Amino acid sequence: MPEISKKGHNMPQSPIRKLVPYAEEANKKGKIVYYLNIGQPDIKTPTIALDAVKVHSLDILAYSRSEGSEEYRMKIAKYYKKNHIDITHNDIIVTTGGSEALLFAFGSIMDEDDELIIPEPFYANYNGFSTASGIKVVPVISKIDNNFALPPIEEFEKLITPNTKAILICNPGNPTGYLYSKEEIKKLASIVKKHDLFLIADEVYREFVYDGIEHYSILQEPGLEEHAIVIDSVSKRYSMCGARIGYLVSKNKEVIQTALKFAQARLSPPTLAQIASEAALDTPQSYFDDVINEYAKRRNVLIRELEKIDGVKVAKPNGAFYCIAELPVKNSDDFAKWLLESFDYNNNTVMVAPAAGFYSTPGVGQNQIRIAYVLNEESLRAAVKILAEALKVYKD
Structure with a gap:
């Protein structure tokens, strides 16, 4: 049988996307999943950009x-x-x-x-x-x-x-x-x-x-x-x-x-x-002012709610729309899978990105997750509540 290249074997899986099958299974079971794993903004694309494609004369x-x-x-x-x-x-x-x-x-x-x-x-x-x-x-x-x-x-x-x-x-x-x-x-x-x-x-x-x-x-x-x-x-x-x-x-x-x-x-x-x-590129500055203000509010809500959870340590970001949180667990990979496979809070659960995949040093970041605050404030509060309830019952 022909062999796959060494480079192919060494190619790492994405910590952001590798849990997608588990989330899909959770959806099939009727669970509502809050996606905190990927930096896909829910902010609307500027109309001026979408219109340019609609009216092109090519x-x-x-x-x-x-x-x-x-x-x-x-x-x-x-x-x-x-x-x-x-x-x-x-x-x-x-x-x-x-x-x-x-x-x-x-x-x-x-x-x-x-x-x-x-x-x-x-x-x-x-x-x-x-x-x-x-x-x-x-x-x-x-x-x-x-x-x-x-x-x-x-x-x-x-x-x-x-x-x-x-x-x-x-x-x-x-x-x-x-x-x-x-x-x-x-x-x-x-x-x-x-x-x-x-x-x-x-x-x-x-x-x-x-x-x-x-x-x-x-x-x-x-x-x-x-x-x-x-x-x-x-x-x-x-x-x-x-x-x-x-x-x-x-x-x-x-x-x-x-x-x-x-x-x-x-x-x-x-x-x-x-x-x-x-x-x-012709998007008005007001668009960015509104977006930055919205993300700053989301960041503040997320950090405030995470800091309420016993045993959680979180770094406060000054840019982008991500943060790293350290959890009272041994292996956030196992925890992230468990959230999707075995846990729900009022039929809701969350999807996070295990942070070990954001390091190249073996063994570092095992108890950390990356959270993308690309959801609205209400959803972020709900997602962190689910996370808090999950940590009360999770066993390594």
Whole structure:
């Protein structure tokens, strides 16, 4: 019988999606499931984006340019300038989601067995993309006790080897919601310049920051032009996850030229989704003001309710729409399955994402879960009540 590749065997399952069959079975049994596991916003997509697809005048649904249409990239550049980031459309490659932008970045700057340092916990698919690219993730652990702040620079220094090619951060963070400060970005800039590394920042959640704090992009940091690579996407910003449009941004011309070769190999990003995404850039600021205000309220409700549960520790996020909660259980994977298979509270249950899948260090995060606060306040209160009742009866 033909054999599956080692890479295929090593490809990790998604901690976000692997429990879907259990949730489907719970639904078949008539249970109502509150989905706290996945970052699918319930916020409506801007009408201006949906209308652009409805009224397009295309006669042929043709390929676009491999790097994305020039008109769209020019509008993206204007968006960045509005956010105090000075780039041109030639510094941008439009991709099929932020996922493809990450794969293009990895392929452009790293070879087989090269190393990538990432503060963990981190977006689970970084493990998958690294496996697919044949590169090694080297984790530096951030901790819930200090709200998942950037680990000391000395911890990064210890991990740098001749095979180290880049440091990757998510800012604001998925799954922690941590927002790196300007001072922390400057520390990272210093170390990548010192060791001649790339600094990749996944800034997909840049619009979602709270408490009056401002997001500071690595593209704003002086002297980082040859080192900085930004990953971005329309998925969360405009509640357009299904559009699958992202982009890779860098002032390093060689990075862009190399990434373009990968873009040419997959031909082009989707045309209709680019039309919707280009139109979305005209979304009024009031849309974002309302959305950010809504997420801030949801965050406050979630954190307040979680802190009422005995034995639960939770980190307060300053960005994105996720948090990590530490539970009084030994194995959150087993607990998450049990919630869907064996537990209900008034015929309701919850689906969470076990957090061990957001680490690459074995054994870390076993008693943690990631919660996405993408439900309305009433639903969040109900979901946390179910979680509290479940913890009263659950036995490891």
